[in-house]
Amino acid sequence: MGEPIRILIADDHPLFREGVSHSLASEPEFSIVGEAASGEEALQLARDLLPDVVLLDIAMPGWGGLLAAEKIATACPASKIVMLTVFEDQDKLLAAFKAGARAYVLKGVSARELVSVVCGAAQGEIYVSPSLAAGILVALTRGRPADPLEELTEREREILTRVGQGLTNREIGDRLHLSEKTIKHYITNILQKLQVRSRVEAALIAARLAPRGPLAKREPGH
Numbered sequence: 001m002g003e004p005i006r007i008l009i010a011d012d013h014p015l016f017r018e019g020v021s022h023s024l025a026s027e028p029e030f031s032i033v034g035e036a037a038s039g040e041e042a043l044q045l046a047r048d049l050l051p052d053v054v055l056l057d058i059a060m061p062g063w064g065g066l067l068a069a070e071k072i073a074t075a076c077p078a079s080k081i082v083m084l085t086v087f088e089d090q091d092k093l094l095a096a097f098k099a100g101a102r103a104y105v106l107k108g109v110s111a112r113e114l115v116s117v118v119c120g121a122a123q124g125e126i127y128v129s130p131s132l133a134a135g136i137l138v139a140l141t142r143g144r145p146a147d148p149l150e151e152l153t154e155r156e157r158e159i160l161t162r163v164g165q166g167l168t169n170r171e172i173g174d175r176l177h178l179s180e181k182t183i184k185h186y187i188t189n190i191l192q193k194l195q196v197r198s199r200v201e202a203a204l205i206a207a208r209l210a211p212r213g214p215l216a217k218r219e220p221g222h
Contacts, residue, residue, distance in 0.1 A: 004031040005122045008051040010042035010068065011084070012060045016107075020055065020084070023111045024118065039063030039071075046072045051079050052122050056101075058085040058092060066092070066099050073100025074155060077185045080121040084114075093132055103127035124188075148205070151193045159186050164203040 007030055011017040017035055024030045033049045036042040038061050046054055054072055058065035069081050082103040083096045093104045103121045105114065106129045117127045152160065162172040169183040176183070187199060196202050 004029055005053060005118065006031050006033045006049070006051045007053045007055065007118065008032075008034045008036065008042065008045055008049060008079075009055045010036040010039070010045075010060065010065070011055075011057040012037045013057075020114070024115065027115055029119065030115075037061075039065060039068030042068045043071050043075065046076045046079055050076060053080050053082060053118055055082050055084050055118070058083060058087055058096070066095050069096060069099040069101050074153060077182060077189065080124070082117060082121050082127075084109075088129075088131060090132060093128065104132065105129055106131070148194045152190060156186060156190050156193070159183065160190055160202060163187065163190075163199050164207065 007024060009017055009021050009024075009032065011020070014037070017037070021032050021035060025032045033051050034045040036045050039056075040062050042054065042056060042060075043063075045051075054076075056065040056069055056072075060068070063071070065083060065085070069083065072079060072081060080103075081099075081101040082105060083093075083101045084105050084107060085092070086107050087093075088106055096104050102124070103117050103126065105117055105127065109117070109129070120127055149157070158176070159172055162175065167175070169187065170180045172178075173180045173183045178186075187202075190202055191197065191199070194202050194205055196205060
């Protein structure tokens with residue numbers, strides 16, 4: 001058996017949070033490393049603990065789960081975010097995935113199904129509660145930007161620029177003061193967003209779609 005999946009749980013309702021924590025902690029493949037009651041606390045703990053999976057409620061005091069998801073996805077790209085919420089709302093679901101979530105689970109889910117979702121998320125799988133799945137597929141198909149570069153965050157665009165310059169993950173990490181493992185996770189996200197299989201294809205798309213934009217190399221003297 002490998003290392004346990006390290007989980008951070010963020011929900012402002014102590015009874016629910018403790019119930020989820022107790023349920024997941026009973027599974028030998030899980031380790032609950034922290035609990036938070038707000039988005040701000042979730043970000044701080046995510047930075048300190050670097051969990052494999054972060055379970056986030058949407059309706060929390062302060063930032064709330066959506067803003068927390070965006071900040072955690074940026075600060076800790078190796079952590080997979082699972083939204084666990086009562087909101088059976090397509091707009092919130094879309095916002096959650098745009099913020100960086102990998103799964104959107106309704107709180108009525110069974111303990112066994114939640115275990116399955118967390119395991120899948122830790123391995124990079126995407127999950128949407130079945131009652132919302134059909135609607136999200138239609139919305140994503142209809143709303144996909146013509147330019148896939150629009151889906152990249154500022155940090156991802158910066159890393160893609162370095163990829164286009166031919167730098168290795170280690171060299172990119174050295175320049176941006178990030179670990180080689182973190183850069184690898186960023187590049188995995190970039191390839192998924194651009195729907196390509198290699199960093200070479202990603203760099204070619206960047207050059208073709210934005211030849212004069214911030215991803216392009218500057219000519220000497222410009």
